[in-house]
Amino acid sequence: MTNFSPRPITEVAAELGLEPDDIEPYGKTKAKIALDVIARPAASRNAGRLILVTAINPTPAGEGKTTTSIALAMGMRRLGKRAVLALREPSLGPVFGVKGGGTGGGKASLTPADEINLHFTGDIHAITTAHNLLSALVDNSVYFRDTFEGSGEIDPRTITWGRALDMNDRFLRRCIIGLGGKSHGKVREERFDITAASEIMAILALARDYADLEQRLSRIVVGSSYDGHTITAGQIGAASAMCAVLRDALKPNLVQTLEGGPAFVHAGPFGNIAHGCNSVLATQLAIKTGDYAITEAGFGFDLGGEKFLNIKARTAGIWPRAIVLVATLRALKMHGGAPVKSSGEPNPEALQKGLAHLEKHIENAGAYGLTPVVAINVFPNDTEEELALVEQSAGKLGARMARSEGFGRGGEGSLDLARVVTEVVDATDANPPKPKYVYELEDAPHEKIRKIARTIYGAKDVAFVGSSEKDLKRIKELGYDKLPVCMAKTQMSLTDDPTVYGRPRDFVISVREVRLSAGAGFIVPLTGDMMTMPGLPKVPAARQVKLLPSGQIKGLMQND
Template sequence: MSTSTRLFSPQRIQDVASELGIPEEYVEVYGRGKAKIDLAALAHPQDGAGRVVLVSAINPTPAGEGKTTTSVGLAMGLRRLGKRVALCLREPSLGPVFGVKGGGTGGGRATLVPADDINLHFTGDLHAITAAHNLLSAMADNACHFGVPCGDKGPLDPRRITWGRALDMNDRALRHVVLGLGHKTDGVPRQDRFDITAASEVMAIVALASGYADLEERLGRIVVGTSLGGAPVTAADVGASAAMTALLRDALKPNLVQTAEGGPALVHAGPFANIAHGCSSLLATRLGARHSDIVVTEGGFGFDLGGEKFLDIKCRAAGIWPRVLVLVATLRALKMHGGAPVKRAGEPDAQALARGIDHLTKHLETATFFGLPVVVAINVFPNDTAEELTAVESALQQRNVRMSRCEGFARGGEGALDLAAAVAEAAEATDKAPPNPRFAYELSDPLDEKIRKIARVVYGADDITLSHGAEKDRARIEALGGEKLPVCMAKTQLSLTDDPHVHGRPRGFHVNVRELRLSAGAGFVVALTGDMMTMPGLPKEPAALRVKLLPDGRIRGLMQNDD
């Protein structure tokens, strides 16, 4: 591949598609620099090796890890090395964009374009998912209002509706609401809840569906509540699944954008990893694997969350398995896991760093359990010292783990060349004997045993504790036939435990499960642990306070440090 200047500049989106070998007739252009890829492109003959590289991280801290920035930088570096690469990432949610985290398109010179569009409305996918979710909510309440029988199951019981509503915004005031107040014509009064769109089962379904027929079938399996006679009522019973599928027609098509250096990026679906399964869409990954030699994709938040779910949920559904795990860390995050306060995490502290490496080691042990070769990527910050970087490198050498520094934020693809070379070498070395899938649990295991195995293998817990409510949920889910489904853990991203204040590598703890929710359409059971909420709240000073439209039409403040 040529290394001309043009190659490292943004391209026409049609040329980006052409770089992946996607014919132009499959490219549906959305404004400037964005496109949808028609699902017919998935029937195009395979023309790449399709090696999947999973990027994950240690548990996040307020000091930041820059996993998306590293993913973008890695893809840029691989492209500079002449590799045919596809970057597959999730779509940002407006909740974090206007909350704490800011935008989700990378940072510095390792970013996606057009970043403002991607971070805001993009191609409308999240709005379509929100509308489809709420269409089902409205149709369920409408069935209650008129007492319409749901197939042969009879009328839906308004006291036993389990399907809430969705909104793509952090709004804690909507966690518990009352509907139907006012006149008799205003509906049946009842309690309800809102989830953020990223936690919607419809989001998970879009991320895991293999095509339109599968999409409609999955939507039809969503359990919305119970009939007056005690039978489970689904979206198909309410008659909503066909219309929901129509609303999601375009949302199911993967989105194509590019890196700041012109490389292809498929950005599609946006489930959070702490309250959902945290991976970009199955369709985008398949598309990237069909048309590239290396697919760089993320498992959101830490390896204990998005990484585990990528392997145990997405890989089961897609029939794929990564060749290499890239585990992202920063010196200051390691020092925070070693006990350093966030305000001093940027200062040299050899003892805190040594303790923090124990946290990193736990993730490496988990990767060994899954049988994955690992490259640790240290996302380098300007104040990192050579002594501390060398200390981490030496500790990893003793464990026979390869490490590479990444300066993608400051230098783009050039700053990720060493990491790219290490990852390419590790991935290509598996061609003759790719890693075999190994899951944390078997689908035949009881639900509580699946959760227990995740807690022990991935978190390092001694055991789990199910609340009385969770035990009742388990019995209900098993009665509905959900005992053979995978488990999606809803757990804080800040700790290996269910307590966000416990850093490092804790030992001798239990994981507390307070609630189980059946997501029959997505095809998993959600286990809510600790105090996890499926509708986040805004911080005292939300990022929205810094966002403004400039006179020239540009938007300022969507990314951190972009004031």
């Protein structure tokens, strides 16, 4: 497919059974989908087989989850299957930081990659604007000393709603605003979150329609009054205007793979801070328009995968037929103690140790009543001996393994993976797996957190430190203790320490703070040193990005 020319987006939409009036083109190769399409019956009586792609814990050696997701869809299409992707939108922070693009890699990529990685259809900009509109209205209420019926005047010392920016900037984690005298506002401490960590991003990804979106926005808690009553975005009068700003952003986006296959790319909450899943609306569209809907969750199975199953799937009333667990030999060797510089070299001893990490994630799939397919993203220097070792280890736990060479060969290189996943999924037609959650909503928040930590991370216990006990008490008083839990934890480890690889045991997870995301509909325990505003690395990927005289952008993607 080296000479692939993108199909007109109307042609891609037509393959899904969509008419020209169902789409709003943004140029020739991308479009928004009208929301009323989602309420229609499925395009095929065989529609609805959902496949969740997740991964082991990330390492600097790389795993390639998005690349594998795209390759899987390509491979299934080559087998004649109606496969549709539902993926997240990239955030500019990681694109210009360490990630170098979020649209796959090599021949397993989305197109137009440069537009998707930059401004796309403006969704993330709209979310940033809606977030900061609420920030401005909160400060305006403080400045004019507005009084809210039943609550009173907002106490600026209690404001929990910060500001957002779609960029990695550690200098904005804590700052002072309102300097310059009384006419410029009241001086107070402020924080910035990256837009992908904004509650509004999580809300957009979970909202079912405009009415649900506005209701969720109105429930956002921004602070408290001097009497201790909560103040919400609805009380401030912000929800309707925010909903208007997000009107077009709520509509899912349609693009295509480098082999012309359809892909819905919509919403992009982080998996280590937020719930890490693309929008419910995009996933529902993929389920309705394809016989096989392939979606992914952010970072490892312990983060995005857990949240997909316990939060998104529960909210949307969906459940996957199969789990694809992505790994590389080099990442497994890093989990076995090999340094990143030598992780690509043969090292059966380190691989054997690292397999304990893979086995933990396979066991986690079993906690949900699901058996995963282990997808090895193959590199040219991987040895047959080490690949066989992984296959044997996975087989002992009842999992299948398949290789994927999608990066170098596109759909042709992922036919093995496509065949295995299709077999596993089709075998569930007579008796689809039923939802099985790690915790119940009726469990106390402490118990929900402990169940996740013990079952999914393998922790011995949880220590509630800092303000966490006070936060949980307040959440219970407000009546939000029955919400699901969205753990904020490092993606690099099963523990809350990013330097601990492999499968650690007998460790304690420390929860230092618990935030309420009443609009999104979950509580957020912050563990370890988890930050909601990342920083740039010493050599940011942005330094490699250049605009050529032809208008082409170079350096935006990995290996570009």
